Amino acid sequence: MKKIGVLALQGDFAAHEKALARLGVASVEIRETKQFNDIDGLIIPGGESTVMLKLLRADQLMEPLRAFIKVKPVFGTCAGAILLAKTVTGPAQESLGVMDMDVERNAYGRQRESQITEIDLEPVSASHTGANKMEAVFIRAPIIRTIGPGVKVLARYQGNPVLVQQGHHMAATFHPELTNDLRVHKSFIEML
Ligand code: GLN
Numbered sequence: 001m002k003k004i005g006v007l008a009l010q011g012d013f014a015a016h017e018k019a020l021a022r023l024g025v026a027s028v029e030i031r032e033t034k035q036f037n038d039i040d041g042l043i044i045p046g047g048e049s050t051v052m053l054k055l056l057r058a059d060q061l062m063e064p065l066r067a068f069i070k071v072k073p074v075f076g077t078c079a080g081a082i083l084l085a086k087t088v089t090g091p092a093q094e095s096l097g098v099m100d101m102d103v104e105r106n107a108y109g110r111q112r113e114s115q116i117t118e119i120d121l122e123p124v125s126a127s128h129t130g131a132n133k134m135e136a137v138f139i140r141a142p143i144i145r146t147i148g149p150g151v152k153v154l155a156r157y158q159g160n161p162v163l164v165q166q167g168h169h170m171a172a173t174f175h176p177e178l179t180n181d182l183r184v185h186k187s188f189i190e191m192l
Contacts, residue, residue, distance in 0.1 A: 002192045005030040005039035007065075009055040033064040041073040041192045044080030046139065046175055049105070052079055053094060069098050069188020073168040075188040081171035082142050089122050090142075099166045100148030103173075114139045119157040119174065134181055136162065136174035141144035142145060144173060154187075165191075179191040 004020055006013045008029035020027040020043075028039060036042075042065075044052075056062050068074070069084075076084040082105060087096045090105040108112075119136045134155065144161045147153070154170075155163035162173045163184065168191055176184035 001026060001042040002189070003038060003180045004189070004192075005035065005042045007042060007044045007052075007080070009059070009061075010051050011045040012175070012177065013043075013045045014029065016045050016077075016185075017177075019182060020189075023182055023185060023189065025185075025189055026083070031059070033061060036064050039072070041075070041188065042068060043188070044074060044076040044083055044129065045155050045177070046078030046080060048107075049079040049082040049088075050081065050093060059177075060104060064166045065155050066096060069096060069169070073170075073188065074098070075170040075172075077172045077175055077177065078139065078141055081144075081173055083098045084171050085144075088142075088144075099152050099164065099169055099171055101144050101161075101171070102146045102165075103142040103143045103144050106140050108138065108141055114141075119155045119162050121155045121163075122153055134183065135179050137173050137184060141173045144171075 004027045004149045006016045006027050008031055082103055083096050084099045085101050087094050087102045087104040088095050116137050119132045121132050151164050153161040153165045164171050170188050
């Protein structure tokens, strides 16, 4: 049985654990270096990427996290996606740089800071799941502005990628842990 860690320094990690539980998958809250040895994959939740970075540095978790990401699958949602990106703007900040994409933080602007909407699944994921739309919650979300050739787009919103995959890593700019649709978590688990 695969065990998934959820980085639990800050943000909505509890909602991810509930989503995993609904899929019958065991999860563990990650707060210490030694815990990385016990998990097969990691979810970095939404929250505030600046705060998460501060806590990662304060708890000396940056290097263990970088080492883990090299060998095991990681799924970042919203702030987690920002942490996985190669470059971050709006403003610029440090990131783990494992996914070849540039993201702009809080990029939807004040008018539409947060919303529940429908995103378009790319044909490859739509044929896999049997529907080409999915409900998605965006909360002060980033926009993925550019992606490298190794990055596969799984879903878009207004033409911009919102769910992407590169090798064994995934990133979503929305919050799949806040809707009842478990397809995104399921596809991450299938990658393990
Ligand atoms: N705006 C947040 C950030 O820049 C991300 C918001 C979220 O995770 N819902 O880190």
